[in-house]
Amino acid sequence: MSELTVSAAIEARRSIRTFTDAPVPDADLTAIVTLAGRAPSAWNVQPWRYVAVRDPAIKARLMGAAYGQAQVGAAPVLLVVYSDMVGALEVLPEAAHPGMPQAARDGMVAQVRGIFGGMPPAMAEGWGNAQSYISIGFLLLAAQSHGYATSPMLGFDAAAVKEILGLPANATVPALVAMGVAAEDGFPTHRFPVDRILRTV
Ligand SMILES: Cc1cc2nc3c(=O)[nH]c(=O)nc-3n(C[C@H](O)[C@H](O)[C@H](O)COP(=O)(O)O)c2cc1C
Numbered sequence: 001m002s003e004l005t006v007s008a009a010i011e012a013r014r015s016i017r018t019f020t021d022a023p024v025p026d027a028d029l030t031a032i033v034t035l036a037g038r039a040p041s042a043w044n045v046q047p048w049r050y051v052a053v054r055d056p057a058i059k060a061r062l063m064g065a066a067y068g069q070a071q072v073g074a075a076p077v078l079l080v081v082y083s084d085m086v087g088a089l090e091v092l093p094e095a096a097h098p099g100m101p102q103a104a105r106d107g108m109v110a111q112v113r114g115i116f117g118g119m120p121p122a123m124a125e126g127w128g129n130a131q132s133y134i135s136i137g138f139l140l141l142a143a144q145s146h147g148y149a150t151s152p153m154l155g156f157d158a159a160a161v162k163e164i165l166g167l168p169a170n171a172t173v174p175a176l177v178a179m180g181v182a183a184e185d186g187f188p189t190h191r192f193p194v195d196r197i198l199r200t201v
Pocket of ligand 1: 013016153
């Protein structure tokens, strides 16, 4: 199947909560998450991390943490997206662009670590969570482009999700994303007209 253009993926995407038995091969999963990882972030911090859950027993536990939302258990792949600012700041030297002179890279790393180090942890966590939604947007469109439907979710107990997967204590969980081949059409897209959301001055 040929990949959809960005515009076609945006037009076709809608939340899908039932899936066929068709698997999501590792090659497709890797390609989709690679594209999600191409999202931009301030200072290129890239705090998002993905756990792809295929194990039915773990999906069943996560479904419990998501208040029984059936798509969590039913999707061939359940992506748990989390933001790890502590881990991201540790590997920040790798995120500094190799095209920059070394002194500029070192300066950027020191500056960014200083900014976040002087911030209440909850503020840094909120910042990382916001950056991670950019990656989630890329993920939804990348999946659609590769022929997979998704259901992004915020309806879950983040502490329980973190405990089930052993995520770092500082992690935030901006979304669970169920992914697979659609077994339903979903609701037709219903959005405000552009003049509600755009003003040119
Ligand atoms: C961040 C986020 C959280 C959401 N949480 C849930 C959820 O917990 N359960 C659910 O069934 N749908 C959830 N949705 C789906 C929205 O209800 C849906 O995107 C919206 O109604 C627009 O419909 P569409 O995605 O089909 O275009 C969520 C969507 C987003 C973007």
